[in-house]
Amino acid sequence: MSTAPLRIALLFLLAAVPPVAQARPIAPDLAGSSYDSADDGAGNVGRDFALPYIQCVPYARQVSGIQLYGDAHTWWDQAAGRYARGTRPKAGAVMAFRPYGAMQLGHVAAVSRVIDSRTVLLRHANWSPIDGRRGQPEDNVRAVDVSPANDWSEVRVWYAPLGGLGTTHWPVEGFIYNRKPLPNERLTVLASAEAPKAAYTSRIGPDFLKGIVPETTRTPTRRPLAARDNGKPRIEEREDRTLAVSPSLARDPIGRIIASRVR
Template structure:
């Protein structure tokens, strides 16, 4: 839509002046992206000045391409990333509210309806019907507040926003069985346990044979001494 840096005023039936704000100055104000000119020029103007990509990030500006009666395109700031297909937007001059255009809408839903989940087509909340609009609006991509060259392919999905298969790949799987710690005493318990004196064992020495006593009657008998020695 057209870049108008100030509120325009329209008169209602009573002649009272009412504020009318275009999308461009509002997106510039809340995102801090200093691009001027109609919305359809933002994507090309951002090249070389700001990082661009195709994944939503809080604070980034979603750049809509001209489509149908929206000849000047549209820009909206991302206020929240819900998941890989849903975000909330802050923008101006989109819905007709109380019969008037040019009003601000904060935290309204936008859904990626592109076949490849690349945010090239979105449906946006439309206040008059209290639901998402039926048009799939073409999107150029996202302009990030970061300066160009940091990353043109920013990915802002948290682990909670990842598809289940991606989360499973990122999450380490424990291979320790349920009984792995069974029987292992905590370190504090081991330190508190009384120290027991280690017992040592040694084999008892074999009893030494006592020398046989000779019969005094055989003391002078050499044959008797031989027989006695063999009987020990």
């Protein structure tokens, strides 16, 4: 049997099979495990946004050089003993926000410039939606201290959709500096706190009556009028009369002295 008809049949079968679909590359999920905070920094939580989606934590770590990981609200405690911390803004420091409202995971932002005692510029990500998309970086945006004591415990932050500062007073833990804490920094913090009041210590020692022999109570005797000076009792008679009126003073020589001054 000729092989030509068989070849023709095979060609027809191959032509009937649809071509294999080409594999399409899958875009990497920039909001996945390499980005360790699910907080969007502006009161919204989630990862269902257009790519690329940059979280606040890896961006702050990149621009500040502070090597801390985990959700933003853990940075302040993580920094203890590893990085210096304080309440004054400095260029390169990270401002650590506390969780507040729907911003359950906190937020971190790097200080790029200090303008004055109440104003800084920040570099951070995933705060303002830009071009309708969250997870975007922002550089050199304004943050203003609105705390009553000017201790940077509350700030207002630039919000792009408003074209100005947002109205929320965001609570701040403080600033993390990219250096090791000094040996005396912990002592400085403790010294600034109110010192406990020392217990009162009496200056009178336990032996202040040592060597003093208490007098015994004597029976008062009335001297005749002739023995009195100009009709007034002698000093001896006045002492006897005092002992008779208050026998307890005989056992308290200090009390006798006080009583003689106040009569």
